[in-house]
Amino acid sequence: MRLAPRRATAWRRPISSLQRHLTSIGIRKEDPARVWERRTPLTPDAVASLLRDNHAQLEVEVEMCGRRCFPDIDYRHAGAKLVPSLSKEVDLVLGIKEPPVHRIQALQEARPGKKRTYMIFSHTHKGQPYNVPLLSSFLDPHHSQTLIDYELLTRPKKGNPNELKRVAAFGWFAGAVGAGEALSMTGLALLRRGVSTPLLGLPRPYTFPSTAAYKAALRRCGDEIRSTVLTPCGTGPIVIGLTGAGNVSNGAKDMLDAMGVVWVTPEQLVDIHRGTKGMQTQIWACQVPPSAYYEKLDGGAYDRADYKAHPEGYRSVFVKKLAPYITTLINGAGWQEGCPRLMSNTDLAALLAQAPEVGHKLVAVQDIACDLEGGLEFMDRITTIDDPFCVGPGGILISSTDILPTELPADASAYFSSRILPYVQHLVAPKLTTGDVAETIERATIVRDGRLRKQHEWLMPSVDKWRSPSPPAPLGAATTSRRKKRVLLLGSGLVAGPAVEVFSARSDIALGIASNNLQEAQALTKRYGGNVETFSLDVADQVELGRAVSAADVVVSLLPAPMHVAVAQHCIAHGKHLVTASYISPEMKALDEEAKQKDVLLLGECGLDPGIDSMAAMRILSRVKRENKRVTSFVSWCGGLPEPAASNVPFGYKFSWSPKAVLTAAGNDARYKLGGKVEEVKGEDLLKRHYPKVDVWKGLALEGLANRDAMPYADKYGLGEVDGLTNLFRGTLRYQGFSRLLESFRQMGLLSPDPLTRMGDSWGDFLLASLARMSEVSGTSLRAGDVESVLRDLLAKEAEGTMEALRWLSMLPNTATPALPSHLTSPIDILAYILSQKLAYSPKERDSCLLHHAFEIVSSSTPSSTSFGSGETTSKQKVTASLLHYGTPGASSMSVTVGKTLAFAALRVVDGDVKGRGVRGPYEREVWEGVLGSLEEAGVEVLEDWS
Known part of the structure; x- marks a missing residue:
């Protein structure tokens, strides 16, 4: 849209710091860890409008992102510049969710002193503890950062100038999607009670391209319901209860209207519950006002003004008066500390006890408000779009997803973009805007030029506390502040550099590198700087090793795998977490129970292979599960190779990591299943039984070796029973000719450890x-x-x-x-030595890392006994995940994919994002989702193809 020229308007007061023209806007990509966050603050049309109106002064940068609801090419056509990351010249950074602290710091450090404004949902203005580090990152007058929060963009209500309302919010879309998710969940919840309804076939909102398309699906489902007799478990008709009276509940009501529900008052619920004739061919709904479920402690009626002034004088009677007659609750009412809960844990227990024989009527709860342990006390976790519900007390399905609007991202973004465009326009060219835009921005500004605004100064004590010093606890001999999280890195070898780069980018991390090669470790600190110290450590010295471990929060080991167990024992003794890139050995697994007892996490397999391979597989398998499908075949290949131009050498191979580890791996036993047959290969036969041609990348002449025992991955990945799989295979990629030549060397005795x-x-x-x-x-x-x-x-x-x-x-x-x-x-050690000399990369050569997963999946309803080999017509879907990453002369691909994966996993542990304890691999969402997202941001992206 084109904004009209500004009419002469007298501002109530000058706001000089916001009158400067901003000449460069940057639209950041949302954090890769937020896999489903596909919204954008400005649509391509809005960008085009800004550029038309400010063509002489304005440039718009858009960070490239394959997940965003509008393709990158649309922004290019609108006149924006596509960039891998925002430049240091950007004046105004726009996003949806809050950015990671290190991204803010990176822009600050790229151009110190640059005045820069952020417009985001920062989730800081209420003093949220988890975002105090984010708020602190804006509070440095030397960097002159300004923070404007969308949630605080408000203007006076018409007819009531003393009350403010938000001008930019996603509430309606949260309600609309929440209602849709509630209906789908109700279908599943009733099925668990033994009853199938048309709701079971209602697709979830994210599967539709627009709100209109989803409404059409709701209308079709409603038509089917009205032609069906619904008899859910003898508990009466399906009744939806809806709380709240704002945009959230309006969005939910619009979707329920599209389905054609019949609305009743709270007083009619008892009659609906008792009625039978004609009741079972409808879905009933009731919008429940606070007056229907709150009453005074003395039994008096609800009074809105009195409740707002004295909420402690009220109690909820929701369970007593309403819950027994509701099938599904959609909660769109917010909650604040000090207010009575809609349903407490005690209330829920009372509800479950009311009908122990026939079962309670309430089967599903959709909490759009997402107040943890708030209005619904039993709602104690945030669910995700991937795993949209959990099973609560009494088998009730509970959903509390806090990014519901992103299930309809294009429509939600278009609405939001239209609402914030006048405010962005004002920051770019104040003379083109009218009305109270400037005052609205003033109210929404939390930090200006590195200082808290007066109305937000009460937040400063939390920031000061977070920054305050604590007694020193040296890794070597250094001191840190309380806010520093202490990471001990054991080793400084081939993959250490990228790991140090990741850690040193975080100003809240104090990194200690312990190495028996102090000169090598010190070279890393010179290159990356930051909060890094080095000290000499011989890991054979158990006293010094224990001392170093005790001073850390998380230990990251780059030592040879056999040394990990000794390090893990120190971690258990001192209550510290450990992260490694190595396979979990039987000796490490034996420490599982002891680690759990000490509340310690020993997280392994966080490299490339193992590591990224498992994380990429789990991301696909989570979607397979979500779509109610199952895997019938899984074939995986992974390898580190020189770029083709550097491969004209013996073995077609050069070494970017331990030569002995490569030689040893060529003699491992292997077990796998191909074509329905389980194969076992002894280590001495592995090279002879290689696969001479593996076609996974055009233009690359590849062969492959079976990689260890693939059978346990059926359980690790949740693939089901091995008998139900046609293929279960993991392999290592090499250039053609590698296996024949190395087999010759084996026959010559050059791989012998004797x-x-x-x-x-x-x-x-x-x-x-x-x-x-x-x-x-x-x-x-x-x-x-x-x-x-x-x-x-x-x-x-x-x-x-x-x-x-x-x-x-x-x-x-x-x-x-x-x-x-x-x-x-020993011959293998001597051969590894000469190969490390002769097959090393030259300064200008690059290595590469390749990963390729191939899945075949079918509907879960397909019988496991189905054969797909001889004319079977059952539909199979082929899904792949692929990574092809090249290193640089300064950092090999192997070091990046292993070192950064390891570091990102360790950061999730040190930040408290990984709750599991004991000996674990990267198979849980709390590990793989965030690590894959961080890797994508670092340029290591696993691409999926679901065609």
């Missing part, structure tokens, strides 16, 4: 000693000239290619090589 007794002084002597042990000339000394003939006898047609690789690696007799390491005696 020490060589006589090895000589050169690489040629080492090769001859290993060949002598493996060949049939045992007891006879081999000479340099015997190598080729022995290889031909041992390797047959593979001998020539192997000789070429040995020559390239300078391992043949009489070739120049680095000095033979005298401290190593």
